[in-house]
Amino acid sequence: MALLTRTTKGVFAIAPTPFDDSGAVDLDSLSRLTEFYAAAGVTGLTLLGQMGEAPKLSHTEGVDIVKHVLKRTELPVVVGVSAPGYAAMRALSAEVMAAGAAGVMIAPPNTLRTDDRIVAYYEGAAAAIGGDVPFVIQDYPLSFSVEISPAVIARIAGDLPGCVMLKHEDWPGLEKISSLRHKEASGQMPRLSILCGNGGLFLDFETERGADGAMTGYCVPEMLVDVVRHTAAGDRDAAHDAFDAHLPLLRYEQQPGTGLAVRKYVMKRRGLLRCDAQRSPGASLSARARSEVDYLLARLARKDPRLTLAP
Numbered sequence: 125m126a127l128l129t130r131t132t133k134g135v136f137a138i139a140p141t142p143f144d145d146s147g148a149v150d151l152d153s154l155s156r157l158t159e160f161y162a163a164a165g166v167t168g169l170t171l172l173g174q175m176g177e178a179p180k181l182s183h184t185e186g187v188d189i190v191k192h193v194l195k196r197t198e199l200p201v202v203v204g205v206s207a208p209g210y211a212a213m214r215a216l217s218a219e220v221m222a223a224g225a226a227g228v229m230i231a232p233p234n235t236l237r238t239d240d241r242i243v244a245y246y247e248g249a250a251a252a253i254g255g256d257v258p259f260v261i262q263d264y265p266l267s268f269s270v271e272i273s274p275a276v277i278a279r280i281a282g283d284l285p286g287c288v289m290l291k292h293e294d295w296p297g298l299e300k301i302s303s304l305r306h307k308e309a310s311g312q313m314p315r316l317s318i319l320c321g322n323g324g325l326f327l328d329f330e331t332e333r334g335a336d337g338a339m340t341g342y343c344v345p346e347m348l349v350d351v352v353r354h355t356a357a358g359d360r361d362a363a364h365d366a367f368d369a370h371l372p373l374l375r376y377e378q379q380p381g382t383g384l385a386v387r388k389y390v391m392k393r394r395g396l397l398r399c400d401a402q403r404s405p406g407a408s409l410s411a412r413a414r415s416e417v418d419y420l421l422a423r424l425a426r427k428d429p430r431l432t433l434a435p
Contacts (some may be wrong), residue, residue: 126200128258130288131336132317133356134167135348136202138341140388141176141189142397147404149185152191160396165349167337168200169193174267175341175384176207178204179263183216190220197419200226202260202339204259208233210252217253218224227258229291232270243283250284259286260339261345264293264321274303275358278313291339293321298333323378324348328367331355335348343377343390344370369427373420385409387397395434 139161142153161169166210171193172178172186181189190203203220205228207213217228236242236348253259259282263272270295283289294300297320309311317338318329327338328351337352347370354363377386385407388400402408409417425431 125194125200125224125226128200128202128260128288128314128317130317131351132167132200132319133336134169135165135337135352136200136319136339136346137161137166137172137348138170138173138175138321138339139193140341140384140391140397141178141181141403142399143403144399145401147401149181149189150398153383153399154189154192155196156396157391158193160394161345162197162199163191163272164346166345168202169197170202170204170226170229170339171230172202172204173248173341174231174264175387176204177207177384177403177406178369178407183212185222186216186301186327187219190225191223194224202227202229202360204229204231204262205253206231206262210248213249214252217257219320221257227288228253229260229262231262231264231268235333236270238404239279240274242270242272242276243279246280246287248274253286255286258288260289260291260319261287262291262293264291266293266295272338272386274300274307277304277316278307281316286428287316289317289319291321292318292330292335294324295322298326300330301330301333301335303383315399323374323383324351325378327351331363332360341387342370342374343394344424344428344431346371347374347428369425373417373424376417376420382407382409382413386413390421391432392423393418395433 142150205216318335321340323344340346350366391397392400
């Protein structure tokens, strides 16, 4: 399987981890999800991300999930390997890369408070996983409480050849994308692939600012594919039209604390997940919230006929 590079583009869908009512990993639903994402036109998949409930999985479960997906798709797969220490990161990276992953994603621990410590952390991470393993910086200060400036990203990219991609989730972050692309154009840093998260909430303008695509888990990834494709083709209005049709559901899914519950409920309604449960502890939707999501889905289905729902 091809490895990530600094020119990787497209949509990498962050897959939720399906569980049954007892909290066990549901491999049948995972197989359906894998087939669905390929049919939806995504470029790749990301497993064991934050919205994949990775911290609730054992090491063995995480490796088994990655191997299960890799046996069922030819799409490149990125695996989240963030861990409190380098030993766990090294062990997980070694197993998933040996199984055929395209690269790994590393988030900063929330203890980093200076630019030099952030750079030193990623230097240590790169040494732990091996210089030949492509890795993604996950830049999500709203969740991790670590501010990574464009200058720091430029230092990491310049010093560590294994750093090939930024998962950009700063908010607001449009100026950050512009700053990074300016640094690249002026020779202050090498090119990085930039894929954006935050559920796709700002993807319409992020792609215009120079992002290469999305790495996120919105419950209708077909829209993400549309926006990236239309922007690349220079059809600005088509990209915004596709985005605008989904904005009410996109916004609802972005509610802190319940976003994953919304995402899993929609994927259950789409016939992809047998159960929308999260592994404990996890949120669930009230009957009122489910009815609101159903209303949004019914309205969206009138604009996007690809949104077929199970009874």
